[in-house]
Amino acid sequence: MATRNALRGRPHLVYVGLGVGGFVAALPFVWMLLASFMTRGETLRRVFAPESVQWANYHQAWNEADFGLYFENSLLVAALQVVGTLFFSLLAAYPLARMEFRGRDTVFAGILATLMIPETVTMVPNFLTITWLHRATPFAWLNSWPALTIPFMASAFSIFLLRQFMRGVPNDLWEAAHIDGAGHVRFLFQIMLPLCRAPLLTVGMFTFIGSWNSLAWPLLVTNTPDWRPISVGLQQFVSEAGAEVHLQMAGAMIATLPVLLTYFLIQKEFTEGISMSGLKG
Amino acid sequence: MHGTTFFYAAVLLVLWGCGGQDASAPPNQPVGLEELDPSGQEVVFWYQHTRERETALEELIAEYNATNAHGIVVKGEYAGSYGDIYNKMVVGIQGDALPSLVVAYQNQAMAYYRDGGVVDIEPYMSSPKWGFSPEERKDFVEAFIKQDFIGGAQVGFPPNRSLEVFYYNADWLAELGYGEPPRTWDEFAQLCRLAAERPFSRSENKERSLGFLIEADASRLASLVFAHGGDLANADGTAYTLDAPAVRQSLAMLRELLQQGAIELMGEEYGDQREFAAGQVLFMLRSSSGLPFVVSAVEDGSNFSWSVTYPPKEVAEPVVNVYGASVSLCKTTPQQQLAAWLFIKWFTEPAQQARWVRASNYFPVRRSTARELGDYFEKNPRYQAAYALLDYGKSEPSISSYQQVRRMIQEAMVEIVEGGNIDRALADLQQEANRTVYE
Secondary structure (H helix, E strand, O other), X not given: OHHHHHHOOOHHHHHHHHHHHHHHHHHHHHHHHHHOOOOXXXXXXXXXXXXXXXXXXXXXXXXXXXXXXXXXXXXXXXXXXXXXXXXXXHHHHHHHHHOOOOOHHHHHHHHHHHHHOOHHHXXXXXXXXXXXHHHHOOOOOOOOHHHHHHHHOOOHHXXXXXXXXXXXXXXXXHHHHHHOOOOHHHHHHHHHHHHOHHHHHHHHHHHHHHHHHOXXXXXXXXXXXXXXXXXXXXXXXXXXXXXXXXXXXXHHHHHHHHHHHHHHHOHHHHHHHHHHOOOOX | OXXXXXXXXXXXXXXXXXXXXXXXXXXXXXXXXXXOOOOOOEEEEEEOXXXXXXXXXXXXXXXXXXXXXXXXXXXXXXXXXXXXXXXXHHHHHHHOOOOOEEEEOHHHHHHHHHOOOEOOOHHHHOOOOOOOOHHHHHHEOHHHHHHOEEOOEEOOEOOOEEEEEEEEEHHHHHHOOOOOOOOOHHHHHHHHHHHHHOOOOOOOOOOOOEEEEEOOOHHHHHHHHHHOOOOOEOOOOOOEOOOOHHHHHHHHHHHHHHHOOOEEEOOOOOHHHHHHHOOOEEEEEEEHHHHHHHHHHHHHOOOOXXXXXXXXXXXXXXXXXXXXXXXXXXXXXXXHHHHHHHHHHHHOOHHHHHHHHHHHOOEOOEHHHHHHHHHHHHHOHHHHHHHOXXXXXXXXXXXXXXXXXXXXXXXXXXXXXOOOOHHHHHHHHHHHHHHHHHO
C-alpha cells in the first residue's frame, strides 16, 4: 500500500518500470527476429544486428523443413482441437455452473483434481488407449488427426474457466427464458453462448497455443510427416553435428506468427475472459 | 530441451517399470531361421537423422528397395531425437506399436531387450544362409560389434561409429608459441590459462577468450576420465566407478581451471562449437561426426587453421571415447525380423558404407571400406586424422541404467565444477548410480 501511495503522482516511475519490464520480456523475441535475418557467420560471432537482411533464411527454412506441410497440419490440428475443446467444455461447464444435481460439487472437485496430474503421467495411458482404439475401431487413430486432437478435447482448465464465468451470469436471465419455454439446451446455446464470448475466446486461445506448441505427444503418435505439426519441423534444424541458428530462428518466427496474430486479434477479450473468471491475481 | 527429454524419460521409465513387463522374459529366438522367407516384408526403420543425412539414408533405402532380391520394402521414418525415440520405444513396447528397426544407444537397446522389445541379433549374424561369411565377419571392427554385446546378447548392430576428438585452433596455438596440441593435461591446463590471457588475433570479441568450454555431459566426462586412465564402470559392467581417482582428477582439474577463469561451463547447447568457430575458445571436445559442421562454421567465423587429435593423456597410449548409436531389431514377426536383418547386412556392405560415410561423416564399421575412401581421405584430412585414432577407441558403459546415470553425472559435474564438495558429490553420485544397477 505504501509503495502504491509513493508511486501515485509519479506516473513516470511506473512507465519506466513498465518499460524496463516490457523491454526484458521483448528482448528474446527481438533477438529471435534479428537472428532470423543473419548469416550463419553473424550468429556465430554473436553480432547484435545483421549487416544485411537475409530474407533467404525464411525461404530456406520454409523449403528445407517442409514447413508448408507442417504449418498446414498445425493449423488443422489446432482448429479441430479448439472446436472440440470449446464444445465439450461448454457442455461440461454449464451443468456444473447452472444446474442443481446430487454430487455436482464432487464431480467438479474431481475435474479440478485432474489439473494436478502432470501431462507426462497421462501420456502412457493415453498412448495405450489410442493404440487400442487404432486396432479395435475401423478408424485410423495413430498417424492421423484423432490421436492428435481427441485426447485433449476434455480440458479441466477450460471447464473451470467457463464454469466460473457462467456462475456470474444473473439467474434472472434463466428465469425469464424458462418462463418463455426455453429448456437448458436452448438457454445454453441461445442466451449463454453469446454472453460467454470472452471466456470462450480465452479458452480457444489457450487451446490453440497448447496445440501449436506441442511436440512430445505428436512425435509419439505420428511416424510420418502427414500429420506432424510445425514443432517437429523446427527440430529438423538441430542435428547431431550442431544447430543452424539462423534457420532455426527463421523457422521459429514462422511458427510464432500465428500465435502472435491470434493474440493481437483477441487481446481485449482474452484479458476480459481471464479477469471475469476470477483468475486475475 | 534436454531437461524435458530426461524428465519424460524418467517418468516413462517409472511407468514402464510399473507396467508389469516381465524382465525375465526369454529373448525372442528365431525359430527355423534358415527356412524363413522374408519375401515381400515391410520394414519400418525409426531413425534420428535430419537434412543431408536423412536424404542420403533415404536414397540408400530407395536403392535397397529397388534392388533387393526378396522384394523387401524398407520405410524410413524420422522419429525425433535419440530421447524422443527412446520415449516412443518405451511406450511402443507397452502398446505393441514397434517399428522393425530402431536406432539405439547400447544402454537403450539393453533396456529394450530386457523388456522384450528387441531381439538378439547373434543368430542372424551367424546364420549359414542369412549371416556373414567368415571373411565378412573378420572385416568388421570387432570392438564395435562387441559394444552391443551385452548380457550375453547382441542387442544391436553398428552401422557406423564416431569418436570424441580434441579440436584445436592451430593458428592460435602458434600465437601462443606452440606448434603442437597439448599431449598432457598439465600442458592443456597451461595453454587454457595462456588462452584466457592472450586472445586470438582474429577473434572479433577479444573481451572473451577461453581455453575450453566444458559441457556438463557424461560423454565429455568419459573422454576426460579415459584419458586420465580410468573408466566410468568396472570391466564387467556390473557397477559404476564414479568415485574413482581418475574421475576425481578430471573434475578437480576442470574446477581449478574454472576458478582461474581459463575455462567455463557451457551454458548454451553447441556453445562450444559457436565460440570455437568465432576464435574465442582454443580447444573443443566433440564428436568426429561434427567435422563438416565445424569446417563450415570456422569458414563463416574467424577462418583459421585447425585440426583434430586425441585428447591429452596421462597414460602411455592415447584413449579416445568411441561411441555411436547402433540399430536394433525389434520384436515383430520372424519374417519381418529377418527382412530387417537383411537390410542391416546390406547397409553394412563396404559399397554402402562408403556412401554413408561420405554423406554422414561417420566412421565405417568394416575395415575394407577404407579402400573405397581414398579420395575422401584426401579431400578431408581432418577426417583421416580422426579415422587414424580408431584403434585407440574405448566405450562408455553399456549398463542399461546408464541413460538415468548420465543425468546424475551431469548434475554432479555442475555441482563439483562450480565449487561443491568433490568428495561428498562423488560419493553420492556413486551410491545413486549403483542403486540404479540393482533396481
